[in-house]
Amino acid sequence: xxxxxxxxxxxxxxxxxxxxxxxxxxxxxxxxxxxxxxxxxxxxxxxxxxxxxxxxxxxxxxxxxxxxxxxxxxxxxxxxxxxxxxxxxxxxxxxxxxxxxxxxxxxxxxxxxxxxxxxxxxxxxxxxxxxxxxxxxxxxxxxxxxxxxxxxxxxxxxxxxxxxxxxxxxxxxxxxxxxxxxxxxxxxxxxxxxxxxxxxxxxxxxxxxxxxxxxxxxxxxxxxxxxxxxxxxxxxxxxxxxxxxxxxxxxxxxxxxxxxxxxxxxxxxxxxxxxxxxxxxxxxxxxxxxxxxxxxxxxxxxxxxxxxxxx
Amino acid sequence: xxxxxxxxxxxxxxxxxxxxxxxxxxxxxxxxxxxxxxxxxxxxxxxxxxxxxxxxxxxxxxxxxxxxxxxxxxxxxxxxxxxxxxxxxxxxxxxxxxxxxxxxxxxxxxxxxxxxxxxxxxxxxxxxxxxxxxxxxxxxxxxxxxxxxxxxxxxxxxxxxxxxxxxxxxxxxxxxxxxxxxxxxxxxxxxxxxxxxxxxxxxxxxxxxxxxxxxxxxxxxxxxxxxxxxxxxxxxxxxxxxxxxxxxxxxxxxxxxxxxxxxxxxxxxxxxxxxxxxxxxxxxxxxxxxxxxxxxxxxxxxxxxxxxxxxxxxxxxxxxxxxxxxxxxxxxxxxxxxxxxxxxxxxxxxxxxxxxxxxxxxxxxxxxxxxx
Numbered sequence: 001x002x003x004x005x006x007x008x009x010x011x012x013x014x015x016x017x018x019x020x021x022x023x024x025x026x027x028x029x030x031x032x033x034x035x036x037x038x039x040x041x042x043x044x045x046x047x048x049x050x051x052x053x054x055x056x057x058x059x060x061x062x063x064x065x066x067x068x069x070x071x072x073x074x075x076x077x078x079x080x081x082x083x084x085x086x087x088x089x090x091x092x093x094x095x096x097x098x099x100x101x102x103x104x105x106x107x108x109x110x111x112x113x114x115x116x117x118x119x120x121x122x123x124x125x126x127x128x129x130x131x132x133x134x135x136x137x138x139x140x141x142x143x144x145x146x147x148x149x150x151x152x153x154x155x156x157x158x159x160x161x162x163x164x165x166x167x168x169x170x171x172x173x174x175x176x177x178x179x180x181x182x183x184x185x186x187x188x189x190x191x192x193x194x195x196x197x198x199x200x201x202x203x204x205x206x207x208x209x210x211x212x213x214x215x216x217x218x219x220x221x222x223x224x225x226x227x228x229x230x231x232x233x234x235x236x237x238x239x240x241x242x243x244x245x246x247x248x249x250x251x252x253x254x255x256x257x258x259x260x261x262x263x264x265x266x267x268x269x270x271x272x273x274x275x276x277x278x279x280x281x282x283x284x285x286x287x288x289x290x291x292x293x294x295x296x297x298x299x300x301x302x303x304x305x306x307x308x309x310x311x
Numbered sequence: 312x313x314x315x316x317x318x319x320x321x322x323x324x325x326x327x328x329x330x331x332x333x334x335x336x337x338x339x340x341x342x343x344x345x346x347x348x349x350x351x352x353x354x355x356x357x358x359x360x361x362x363x364x365x366x367x368x369x370x371x372x373x374x375x376x377x378x379x380x381x382x383x384x385x386x387x388x389x390x391x392x393x394x395x396x397x398x399x400x401x402x403x404x405x406x407x408x409x410x411x412x413x414x415x416x417x418x419x420x421x422x423x424x425x426x427x428x429x430x431x432x433x434x435x436x437x438x439x440x441x442x443x444x445x446x447x448x449x450x451x452x453x454x455x456x457x458x459x460x461x462x463x464x465x466x467x468x469x470x471x472x473x474x475x476x477x478x479x480x481x482x483x484x485x486x487x488x489x490x491x492x493x494x495x496x497x498x499x500x501x502x503x504x505x506x507x508x509x510x511x512x513x514x515x516x517x518x519x520x521x522x523x524x525x526x527x528x529x530x531x532x533x534x535x536x537x538x539x540x541x542x543x544x545x546x547x548x549x550x551x552x553x554x555x556x557x558x559x560x561x562x563x564x565x566x567x568x569x570x571x572x573x574x575x576x577x578x579x580x581x582x583x584x585x586x587x588x589x590x591x592x593x594x595x596x597x598x599x600x601x602x603x604x605x606x607x608x609x610x611x612x613x614x615x616x617x618x619x620x621x622x623x624x625x626x627x628x629x630x631x632x633x634x635x636x637x638x639x640x641x642x643x644x645x646x647x648x649x650x651x652x653x654x655x656x657x658x659x660x661x662x663x664x665x666x667x668x669x670x671x672x673x674x675x676x677x678x679x680x681x682x683x
Contacts (some may be wrong), residue, residue: 076529211401
């Protein structure tokens with residue numbers, strides 16, 4: 001059964017088409033990666049699924065029911081972990097989870113039990129009486145998740161749940177996502193960290209300029225990019241501007257630089273490694289390591305959109 | 312039930328915001344204290360009288376002269392000084408020179424009084440006393456003419472000793488002192504502050520990001536609004552209750568014997584203020600709505616008599632009726648000092664009517680809008 005079924009979904013803001021006639025399905029038990037650069041239409045789509053925005057056209061069905069006509073049922077089946085923290089700093093962790101769970105109709109003993117369960121699930125059981133203002137960024141992110149899961153939704157939308165947190169909390173959250181999935185939750189997951197998506201998502205859709213430009217498993221998507229390769233060069237020291245010197249070389253589609261690491265997106269058919277290294281050494285760059293990478297999601301994204309996910 | 316959940320959350324957050332709580336309670340109490348003390352004299356109903364000195368020229372026959380001397384003696388005990396006109400002295404000139412309050416000429420033909428315009432009140436008091444004396448003397452003379460002198464004594468005896476001036480007032484028995492006035496005015500003003508706190512109700516959810524959770528929950532937008540508005544009304548009403556009882560017990564402000572009716576007026580004011588806050592923030596989005604509310608609250612507080620009593624006469628008197636604070640002040644004054652409970656109805660009617668109009672206007676502006 002499809003937990004989410006989107007058909008011809010469109011959203012216009014005046015003349016601007018933010019989401020352009022997209023269709024996709026998310027099956028029960030999937031972790032569905034929804035990727036797109038800023039402004040691609042990803043958040044607008046999520047907002048429409050959550051009934052925060054009204055579609056200009058198309059249909060959204062959750063558990064086979066149209067959210068327009070059966071909004072209450074759809075909302076009841078949905079849990080949302082927004083990108084920005086959505087918690088009350090002046091209420092304790094327990095009060096936060098309990099309040100939001102209460103909005104879904106939980107009362108009395110059941111509410112107490114589910115609140116405690118959700119807090120324990122994200123590892124905040126011993127912080128129930130603490131105020132979020134005393135929490136670290138990672139703990140707040142975990143509380144953000146607890147507020148979305150206490151009512152046991154069938155479908156959870158996680159919009160960049162690991163943004164801006166330490167690696168330890170990030171690992172904890174990724175493990176929590178897997179556990180939630182194993183317990184029967186279907187998850188829609190968005191992230192700017194491609195490695196996270198590769199690690200946990202069973203199927204992925206890439207959205208660009210309001211349209212879905214690719215959809216499939218990681219293997220299916222990477223198989224589509226046989227004509228490109230990624231070369232990663234690590235320099236001993238970088239003076240800046242090294243990546244710019246590589247543009248224009250035969251086969252080089254894009255070169256970007258983060259400190260002393262240069263990533264080159266290039267045509268697979270062109271044997272240009274020697275030229276690239278020569279150009280760098282002409283500029284007095286000392287090379288520490290060179291790696292030619294297997295096709296991955298980042299490569300797929302760059303090939304299809306011409307942008308990095310974090311652009 | 313969900314509405315109540317939101318209401319409880321709002322109340323909890325309202326009182327956990329320590330700075331707002333201090334501002335809501337502390338500011339009016341301090342203002343009440345400062346204005347109440349510094350403007351005490353402006354509310355004093357006591358009148359200061361100068362010493363009363365009466366110059367007398369008595370050329371009457373024995374009967375009247377004797378009675379007048381008794382009158383002088385009796386009033387002398389109350390502090391009014393009578394002096395006889397010295398030979399060669401001009402009584403009227405003495406009045407013109409402001410050396411005496413009044414000059415009285417007593418003769419068998421009657422009594423004449425010349426009063427000083429510079430001591431008009433004191434002069435009027437003397438006139439009233441002389442008039443009373445003349446009435447009693449004439450009554451006694453009439454009785455004596457019937458042939459029974461003992462009845463004449465009865466006339467003076469029944470009149471009661473010193474009963475020459477009777478204090479009558481068309482004003483209420485009690486009128487507000489400065490602390491009473493400011494306790495009432497500040498409380499009514501705090502009621503209007505409900506408009507300021509409501510501005511943050513929706514904005515805070517957007518800023519905190521929690522608006523997304525609220526709107527994606529299986530509840531209607533209307534339930535969220537009603538819950539929040541109720542929370543604001545209850546929280547502000549609790550603040551008002553605190554201010555009323557604080558002023559009553561600490562500043563001894565008089566709140567009359569009909570507190571439930573007083574609270575009914577104040578609660579209806581808070582409902583109106585909350586509705587105004589919602590409408591203003593709907594009309595002007597962002598910080599502009601808050602600024603508009605602040606401006607209107609301060610302006611209406613000023614013209615409505617929150618800081619200084621409003622004079623009923625003139626243009627300002629008319630303009631003051633545009634302020635909801637004036638509606639509340641007027642109603643509460645009548646309820647507290649005139650025991651006129653019916654005075655609550657116009658104020659409650661105006662407040663709730665305005666609230667209804669503002670909410671309808673907001674609903675109309677919100678129609679077909681997405682999000683908050």
